[in-house]
């Protein structure tokens with residue numbers, strides 16, 4: 001018996017599913033939907049790998065093949081395509097801007113939560129005390145995902161400074177996550193990540209149709225703006241300078257060269273006493289001489305006279 005047949009029989013025995021000679025299901029359990037499995041060839045994977053690197057700077061090695069095929073499969077179904085090559089041909093020149101954005105949305109990993117890596121918030125609390133009077137305290141959440149990082153910072157700033165004198169910009173390449181960020185409404189389970197005092201002061205619990213959700217108070221939203229920024233491209237003009245830039249848990253998706261370019265670009269947006277904050281799994285070791293480490297994962301602008 002061939003291995004394939006043995007596998008088929010095993011599956012048949014387990015699931016009560018019968019295969020015919022052409023490997024298609026002839027009898028599926030009622031109420032269960034099945035779709036054709038479309039294999040992603042190595043050549044097709046390498047095409048998508050190049051595109052997402054070119055567009056977003058995201059480097060996906062071969063271990064990401066299943067992820068790419070799983071996430072892009074939705075688009076094959078949407079267009080009724082039977083191969084990944086058909087989808088690749090649709091997006092490859094980047095001229096179909098909507099589909100390009102959808103592919104970026106699908107291939108980015110957006111995991112985030114409120115008050116992630118609490119030491120950074122302790123640092124921020126200390127830094128606010130040293131702020132220049134009369135100057136707006138500005139923070140940029142540069143890979144903001146669905147907004148939890150920006151709103152965590154906002155709640156902390158509101159607690160320390162009230163509702164004025166500060167401003168936050170959240171940006172991301174994924175328009176899907178930015179829409180969630182702008183909505184400022186989250187499943188109630190996520191409220192457990194927020195310190196009780198902040199929850200009470202800066203969040204509202206959904207009732208009736210909004211049962212099971214909570215949202216961020218309008219007074220906070222006034223000082224938080226979101227925009228689409230691709231860190232792998234020229235930065236928008238007129239962003240101004242920031243006291244703190246959060247660049248957390250995004251560089252893990254970049255290769256060394258992209259990290260270097262992104263950090264050099266962002267460093268230009270720091271005030272002279274500004275800080276760049278990265279994720280705990282990340283490092284700037286050997287990446288730039290424009291910044292110096294203050295503490296693990298927190299960097300400051302190096303002055304011209306400081307030795308490298």
Ligand SMILES: C[S@@+](CC[C@H](N)C(=O)[O-])C[C@H]1O[C@@H](n2cnc3c(N)ncnc32)[C@H](O)[C@@H]1O
Nearest residue numbers: 056108110112143145173174230231248249250
């Ligand atoms: C894992 S999330 C990190 C969210 C948040 N900073 C945190 O630490 O919880 C990474 C985010 O980086 C974004 N991203 C990936 N490549 C990007 C790029 N080239 N430009 C801007 N954002 C990017 C993704 O869309 C995703 O939302």
